[in-house]
Amino acid sequence: MSLLVPIATHLALGAVLAAMFVRYRTTPARDALKDPGDALRHFRLTFPQTRGRATLTADGGAALVELDGRRAVGILARRGGRWSARLLEPGDLRRVAATGDAGLRLMFRDAGWSPVTLLLADTTHRAHWLGRLAPLAVMTEVAPSPGAGYRA
Amino acid sequence: MPDALLFTVVGYVQMALLLLIPLELYLASRGLINATYDPRDTLANIAVSIGSIVCWGTMSFLLLGVVTAAYQHRLMSIPFTGLTFAIVFVLEDLRYYLWHRISHRVRWFWASHVVHHSSQHFNLSTNLRQSWTSQFSGLILMGVPLAYLGFHPAMVGLAFSLNLVYQFWIHTESVTRLPAWFEWWFNTPSHHRVHHASNPRYLDANYAGVFMIWDRLFGSFVAEHAAEPARYGLVRDLSTFNPLRIAFHEYVAIARDLGRPGLRTGQRLGYLFAPPGWTHAGERHTTRELRELDAAQRGHRGDARPDALPSGAP
Numbered sequence: 110m111s112l113l114v115p116i117a118t119h120l121a122l123g124a125v126l127a128a129m130f131v132r133y134r135t136t137p138a139r140d141a142l143k144d145p146g147d148a149l150r151h152f153r154l155t156f157p158q159t160r161g162r163a164t165l166t167a168d169g170g171a172a173l174v175e176l177d178g179r180r181a182v183g184i185l186a187r188r189g190g191r192w193s194a195r196l197l198e199p200g201d202l203r204r205v206a207a208t209g210d211a212g213l214r215l216m217f218r219d220a221g222w223s224p225v226t227l228l229l230a231d232t233t234h235r236a237h238w239l240g241r242l243a244p245l246a247v248m249t250e251v252a253p254s255p256g257a258g259y260r261a
Numbered sequence: 262m263p264d265a266l267l268f269t270v271v272g273y274v275q276m277a278l279l280l281l282i283p284l285e286l287y288l289a290s291r292g293l294i295n296a297t298y299d300p301r302d303t304l305a306n307i308a309v310s311i312g313s314i315v316c317w318g319t320m321s322f323l324l325l326g327v328v329t330a331a332y333q334h335r336l337m338s339i340p341f342t343g344l345t346f347a348i349v350f351v352l353e354d355l356r357y358y359l360w361h362r363i364s365h366r367v368r369w370f371w372a373s374h375v376v377h378h379s380s381q382h383f384n385l386s387t388n389l390r391q392s393w394t395s396q397f398s399g400l401i402l403m404g405v406p407l408a409y410l411g412f413h414p415a416m417v418g419l420a421f422s423l424n425l426v427y428q429f430w431i432h433t434e435s436v437t438r439l440p441a442w443f444e445w446w447f448n449t450p451s452h453h454r455v456h457h458a459s460n461p462r463y464l465d466a467n468y469a470g471v472f473m474i475w476d477r478l479f480g481s482f483v484a485e486h487a488a489e490p491a492r493y494g495l496v497r498d499l500s501t502f503n504p505l506r507i508a509f510h511e512y513v514a515i516a517r518d519l520g521r522p523g524l525r526t527g528q529r530l531g532y533l534f535a536p537p538g539w540t541h542a543g544e545r546h547t548t549r550e551l552r553e554l555d556a557a558q559r560g561h562r563g564d565a566r567p568d569a570l571p572s573g574a575p
């Protein structure tokens with residue numbers, strides 16, 4: 110069977126599903142984070158023993174987490190209808206830049222995260238997190254932390 | 262060897278199965294079944310599937326060359342009968358189990374298979390999220406033994422295709438549990454939800470294709486627990502719908518790790534062939550370590566797989 114047949118079938122399927130998504134409005138609820146505690150609760154689903162303080166973006170669609178006693182920073186971001194959490198260790202960021210009024214644009218060294226723009230509440234928050242995240246764009250050796258409870 | 266018509270029929274069955282995706286989406290949108298679809302996730306699945314078809318289709322001569330060469334040096338010639346096909350179907354399912362287990366436990370092979378596990382959703386369209394690099398990873402060599410034994414490559418290919426046809430319907434949340442005897446012998450949506458889950462207690466479990474018996478025999482069976490719903494996706498979440506990132510992100514991660522300064526040869530080999538999550542300095546956890554940490558919190562040994570005992574037999 111030519112490759113064209115399954116490819117054409119997939120394209121037709123994509124068109125049908127796209128139409129159904131519009132017709133039936135099946136997009137899952139994109140709940141915003143209610144407060145820093147809510148952000149930590151989501152973050153702990155991936156990193157169960159996290160202790161720290163979360164800063165929400167203005168729309169509640171993401172949060173940065175200051176982890177107690179660690180150089181790394183946690184980030185929680187909504188992608189579609191799900192939350193993704195990760196640690197930002199030294200060297201994990203390719204670039205951090207201020208954007209717009211109070212935005213931060215993060216680009217990652219690994220391919221698993223697309224670039225993300227965080228719109229913070231104000232320029233004070235932005236300045237704080239820019240200062241906190243910029244050093245993480247510099248590669249340094251990561252100290253081992255066995256038993257920290259963070260997931261691989 | 263099997264008639265070419267059989268392959269045509271199986272090919273059309275595979276495409277017809279795709280119709281179940283809009284059906285599941287429709288029934289879910291009406292609240293008639295339990296299924297969660299996210300437009301961007303689903304469309305990413307389709308894009309990844311097209312990439313997989315192109316890579317598989319254009320590179321299938323590699324697999325074909327390997328198994329044909331093995332068959333030319335076969336130990337005996339096994340005819341295509343109902344009985345021999347039943348035997349090769351079971352043996353091919355065992356090969357699938359071993360291939361699947363290796364694909365999860367060796368990072369180089371995981372870099373290929375991770376694509377299938379990268380969605381945080383679990384519905385029939387998740388089935389489409391397939392690897393782009395399965396022809397290159399080296400595991401096509403696992404096709405050699407059956408051909409060398411004397412099963413015609415077309416027979417093995419047919420068994421493999423039917424295996425994949427079976428696996429289509431198990432990617433769903435809409436089926437809770439099936440009769441106990443069926444759950445004991447066969448792979449089911451419940452068992453496969455566990456396989457796609459990133460909850461520590463569900464990691465590295467239920468590698469079966471069709472027959473659940475392999476997981477029960479080899480100690481990798483874990484039952485789904487109503488009290489702990491599966492959280493789908495990877496231990497390290499992805500945050501992208503870009504098909505290229507989905508297809509290649511783990512290779513990029515391997516390259517990054519190999520580029521760490523001052524590594525010894527053994528450490529470099531570890532980043533290629535140790536279980537996913539292994540690092541020379543121990544700052545990340547393998548799935549086994551995660552299970553042990555989780556089990557310690559629950560108060561039992563992490564390597565114990567109580568569900569693997571035949572207590573669940575019908």
Ligand SMILES: [Zn+2]
Pocket residue numbers: 361365374377378456
């Ligand atoms: Zn798998």
